[in-house]
Amino acid sequence: MSDSFDDLRDLYQEVILDHGRHPRHGTRLAAFDATAKGDNPMCGDRVQVWLAYGPGETIAQAGFEARGCAISVASADLMAETVAGRSKTDARALFAAFREMARTGTCPACEASLSEPLDRLAPLSGVHEYPSRVKCATLPWHALIAALDGADKEASSE
Amino acid sequence: MSDSFDDLRDLYQEVILDHGRHPRHGTRLAAFDATAKGDNPMCGDRVQVWLAYGPGETIAQAGFEARGCAISVASADLMAETVAGRSKTDARALFAAFREMARTGTCPACEASLSEPLDRLAPLSGVHEYPSRVKCATLPWHALIAALDGADKEASSE
Amino acid sequence: MNVIAKPAALDVAAIRAQFPILSQTVRGKPLVFLDSAASAQKPRAVIDAMRIAMETQYANVHRGLHWMSERTTEAYEAARDAVAALMNAGDRSEIVLTRNVTESLNLMAHSYGSLLKPGQAVLISGMEHHSNIVPWQMLRDRAGIELRVCPITDAGELDMDAFETLLADGKVGLVSITHMSNVLGTVTPAERIVQVAHAHGAKVLFDGAQAVVHRAIDVQALDCDFYAWTGHKLYGPTGIGVLYGKRDLLERMPPFLGGGDMISSVSYERSTWAAVPHKFEAGTPPILEGIGLKAAIDWVQAIGYDAIAAHERSLVDHALARLSAIEGVHIVGRAQDRGGVVSFSLDRAHAHDVATLLDRQGIAVRAGHHCAEPLMGRFNLDSTARASFGVYTTLGEIDALADGLDRVRTFFK
């Protein structure tokens, strides 16, 4: 058996392990404008996202609490990092692009304007080889969108 | 295609065709001591048997009405012919032997005392090659036994 | 006997070569299988798909995080996509996979039935299969829902005037009706049924067990609310059925069976349900059967319903012509619009005897009440013999049936 972990790293890149273990945004916001929960019934992962809005149609800050695997925690943390300071419209576009990337590994049709934030999310693109884990990566985003929509129902990653 | 009917005759021997077409006992008895119905839910065959008892524990006469195929009508008719004048015990033993013969084609363990009446029923033994038709042949016997038992529930050929 | 097809729109010989069973002999005679309406034979593509899954790619689905489970989940869920495409459903979530059409109909009677109120009615027709009668009787007896039966004409068609009259008081909540009779071959006027039912506030469920074998079904064009069918008649395996339902209706319906896979969360106090269609799919699904059904659908689509329908029309025309020409043969059902099923009786012999004597010649037909006792009663019959056709059926096989019937008739003198 190989001693290096190369074979395990295609999905679990260092940045994922790091954000999974030490999320920077893994707390509930003291003051927030929107919140929503996400729930993956098939595996039991749960996440709640809080948003504080800024001037214009922007997201000033995002925080979350997650009960789940390294992928879902890292994804939530990278998401919170990425959407902070962006417009709500951008956040939605980013979700669409990220979902495409998580499912297929790339996003050829993605807008050039999103390339910088998408790069930050790129370490998660390895999930596309593990279809059952795609939901782990997208679950926080579903909760984010639900919060933006002001939905009072729980989001599901299906 | 062959012009002779040899291939069709293994089941439908002349005696079956004859009794199927012209049953001798295919009528309700005007005076009877017992009656019962038989019903094959899978194919819709129905039969009713009437018995008049004689002195001792004997069956003096049997009659039937049947709605069904040539096999079931012929079997009912041969049965009525065969049990008339026999003891109830013989009739039950005959049923057991006949059932064995219908299922397997022979009845090696059958009592020698039954060999004469069984010979009369032998033309029906061809049904053993047509498992779904075995019930057609045994249905009237189930009704007979139900009548002997004085059962008020319908007999089924299952 | 000549089993070489006169090719219709499709190459029957090439199709037959894909069915290993069709080269079997029965009682020393070449098999002439005219019982496809009971269950169709399986092409090599279906047999192989199931075998290969078991040999190379199998695990339980939906909750597995490992490769085998993920691949098997994909293969199984591809069946849902194939069904959705076959029926032109608006969304794959509108496809519930069941055990057979009987379960689909029972699911409807329990789940949709529980939304009906006493005083409301369910309307069926006089030519239903028991599977589309008994579940509604049980609902009637359980919940006080009235059961109405639309009569059929002597030709074996739905009496559309009576249909409209039975809907007139607005009490009918659901029309559950066959799209094609398994006894008469009648294809019912689905578009009109939907229009009239909707005009009177009733939803429509079709029992498409037979129809889907012979016709392209477009649930959006039909605008029906529900449509159910069964895999084994469409050249697929046993153990899998389909219920299509409009999404908003499925969402309003309570689940039917409880268990694994259909939940969102479970506590002893309260459980919540997964999203449709999973809400209706409790327990380990028919995984291998889904894989087999997908292969069957792909195979049918490759032939194409146009070719299938054309072939079938030539078979039915030929069968009606040949059988009508035999003295003493009485054909039951003379609908204008009909599929590949022909029921008949013979004056001299009971249907069971006919079936056995044909079987002796290698020809498989069904005889009995065909799970449609009330329909038999409508025509004053206890049973009929029934020949039914598949894509692999040849005109030569119909000739064999006609010749065989001639022999039977002569035999019974």
Next chain:
Amino acid sequence: MNVIAKPAALDVAAIRAQFPILSQTVRGKPLVFLDSAASAQKPRAVIDAMRIAMETQYANVHRGLHWMSERTTEAYEAARDAVAALMNAGDRSEIVLTRNVTESLNLMAHSYGSLLKPGQAVLISGMEHHSNIVPWQMLRDRAGIELRVCPITDAGELDMDAFETLLADGKVGLVSITHMSNVLGTVTPAERIVQVAHAHGAKVLFDGAQAVVHRAIDVQALDCDFYAWTGHKLYGPTGIGVLYGKRDLLERMPPFLGGGDMISSVSYERSTWAAVPHKFEAGTPPILEGIGLKAAIDWVQAIGYDAIAAHERSLVDHALARLSAIEGVHIVGRAQDRGGVVSFSLDRAHAHDVATLLDRQGIAVRAGHHCAEPLMGRFNLDSTARASFGVYTTLGEIDALADGLDRVRTFFK
């Protein structure tokens, strides 16, 4: 990695050779399949039986008067005989064939449940699969039947004192309890359960989905009233399940699903039901699945439960020893009497991550709540990873799991 078995009571290498799938590679590594409790792999005998049926001998069953139908009916009904023999049922009519154990349990909740009166209770345990929780919740909410839950101990065994207490008031009409937990591996004391339950006037239904894979079941010796299991875990195909019931009880129960095959006669006013077991079998049955299940049972019987149980004991002992030795691995469930299922958590990594990282090494384990959320709650867990064994599992594969877990732990630092 070394997947050559140290032979226990059986020749694992010879057994493995009968499972084509076991020679597959996954992500470039030899497949180590430790997810048999979710669904077992299929031996050549099962694959062939189903293939050969489709190739040479197939038609719908029970109502066919022709050769193909008669032979297929025999083959299908032989499955019932095989099941009856496997469980030592008193009579073949006590075997109802369903779609899966989930359907068996739902059948019970609907049919037997309808004989219970408001005020009566159903008693389950704290280690049930959702399939043995949700149907009873639905019954409770539908019919006002109380649902009681017998607690389990920290070791993961049934609390027999509490069990007796919960039965004491005589209100429990039915005990429905697992014979082996799919999470903890615990085998429940079936004989005592039956004795205690019967002493308090309750009938007993076992969910034997897991147990039947690992133990010889003798329903007459157990004297249980009902026993349910599922074919795909016993090396058979998906789409078939079993419900054993004592004949007099089955006879008293109303049918569940309505349709073809389960009737005696049908008119619009009233239908009457076929005799047991057919009363409970509506629609075209799982024909190919029955044929596959029969092959699976024959195959299991040829190996013998003694050899299977001995092999499994050696696997479980080895797994417990190896996994316990890994720092940070916590094994959930320490029952004395247990089968081939081991659940565990790892301190440094979530169970899903563990499963994925094992999968990357070709090792298939399950991770999640295993359809037993309330049981997870009992142990304050959201999820566990679970390794589960079949007859084909080797000690070498367990070593591979332990080595793989070591790597996962190191990887997560």
